[in-house]
Amino acid sequence: MSERVYFSIDRCHGSYQLSINIEDDDGGGGHGYRIAGPKYDGTSGRLLKHYVTERDRSELHAYIDPIVEASEMSFTDAVRIMIKETGEDPDREGLQETPGRVLAAWSEWFGGYGKDPAAILKTFEETDCDEMVVQLSIPFFSHCEHHLVPFFGFAHLAYIPNGRVVGLSKLGRLVDIFARRLQIQERLCNQVADALYDNLNPKGVGVVMQARHLCLESRGLAKTGSVTVTSALRGNFKANPEVRAEFLSLVKTGMTGVIKL
Ligand SMILES: [Zn+2]
Numbered sequence: 001m002s003e004r005v006y007f008s009i010d011r012c013h014g015s016y017q018l019s020i021n022i023e024d025d026d027g028g029g030g031h032g033y034r035i036a037g038p039k040y041d042g043t044s045g046r047l048l049k050h051y052v053t054e055r056d057r058s059e060l061h062a063y064i065d066p067i068v069e070a071s072e073m074s075f076t077d078a079v080r081i082m083i084k085e086t087g088e089d090p091d092r093e094g095l096q097e098t099p100g101r102v103l104a105a106w107s108e109w110f111g112g113y114g115k116d117p118a119a120i121l122k123t124f125e126e127t128d129c130d131e132m133v134v135q136l137s138i139p140f141f142s143h144c145e146h147h148l149v150p151f152f153g154f155a156h157l158a159y160i161p162n163g164r165v166v167g168l169s170k171l172g173r174l175v176d177i178f179a180r181r182l183q184i185q186e187r188l189c190n191q192v193a194d195a196l197y198d199n200l201n202p203k204g205v206g207v208v209m210q211a212r213h214l215c216l217e218s219r220g221l222a223k224t225g226s227v228t229v230t231s232a233l234r235g236n237f238k239a240n241p242e243v244r245a246e247f248l249s250l251v252k253t254g255m256t257g258v259i260k261l
Pocket of ligand 1: 147216
């Protein structure tokens with residue numbers, strides 16, 4: 001069986017991009033590779049077309065694989081490229097250690113992946129407690145998945161126990177698990193509410209989050225100081241207007257309290 005192989009090598013933003021597409025002879029069932037990297041020293045603007053046999057294809061892989069390997073950059077290589085793209089010299093004294101620092105900061109900012117909320121939301125029996133438990137103004141820092149810049153603010157959490165309660169300090173840790181990921185505020189709010197609802201088995205859950213988004217404030221229309229508010233209600237917080245009203249009036253005291261965004 002013979003195949004049709006297309007190569008194209010383009011230069012973009014100072015690095016080379018090699019695209020390889022392999023198709024069956026009938027034009028169907030193709031698959032492609034795209035390799036971008038500053039280490040690939042290709043020839044600009046070249047387009048080659050080849051017919052190859054199965055044997056040729058393995059030879060082709062022998063040619064492609066080392067390029068793929070050489071093109072796989074480390075995190076710190078990628079940060080150097082980003083620094084260069086700003087117009088800076090990554091070897092300037094003040095910037096030499098920056099890629100390593102960024103890596104350390106990212107490890108912390110995105111340390112929420114792989115952490116299980118169930119592992120921290122251990123409950124204990126408390127049959128006398130059936131009133132709303134509210135924790136206001138839990139600070140959080142997250143990153144918008146569209147621009148990789150921070151959004152940060154306060155989370156207000158509440159639940160009505162159903163015979164079991166959870167340690168209050170666990171609520172802040174729960175928020176961190178989901179905030180330390182690439183997020184949108186709406187999903188973050190829902191994930192916190194669902195984790196509480198699924199693990200505490202309460203009568204209801206309410207979550208309100210208020211945050212400032214740097215992507216919104218510092219670029220484009222630059223809506224400086226605007227605050228985004230999201231909410232997620234579960235169980236009787238959603239079904240019972242009185243419960244919802246009590247929760248929202250408590251949240252209001254948190255929003256207008258000492259802590260200002
Ligand atoms: Zn954004």
